[in-house]
Amino acid sequence: MLPINLADKLSQFSSHWSPRIVSGFNGNDVMVVKLKGEFTWHSHPDTDDLFLVLKGILTIRLRDGDVQLGPGELYVVPRGVEHCPFAEEEVHLLLIEPAGTPNTGDVATAVLKEFI
């Protein structure tokens, strides 16, 4: 019965845009991820998308404007809303999504989310 230390989990990998599953919650994956640069514009038709910044600065580009988040700040992108994460410098995040949600919004281009 050990807690899950998010910084410890993040220290175990260096790749960007590749979420690692650290726990589960009612059928959701609880994940940590490192981002740097610009992702692809996408949306998730069936789920909201929760971003919590642990380190660094994240910009979530939306069609109506940008949201900028620092450590200890969260934002929920509602289902169906197009968004494009961007980080000029490396940012560390906690993400929660239903298990199996493709990170790009499209199973054809999604990365496999590994357990860590």
Added chain:
Amino acid sequence: MLPINLADKLSQFSSHWSPRIVSGFNGNDVMVVKLKGEFTWHSHPDTDDLFLVLKGILTIRLRDGDVQLGPGELYVVPRGVEHCPFAEEEVHLLLIEPAGTPNTGDVATAVLKEFI
């Protein structure tokens, strides 16, 4: 389109054991709460219970032993598992539970979760 700053939300109240809803995610309440002292032993038959420590030290007492969490550490108590949160000094947490989940596991004794 502003981010939700958890420390800012936590600065807006001082009461213990009274979760405040800061966002929603697929029918779940995303909450912050301040705890100090010992809660009641309880379980949630229908939902896992996600605790993420933002500040301080939280002990989650389980029938099989204790889990101790510091800042940046999380633990998910599986549905149906009896637990009793305890904090010797004030601790600040992020909680995620399905909307309407009674914090004591019993609607008769649960606190009303306010939006903040």
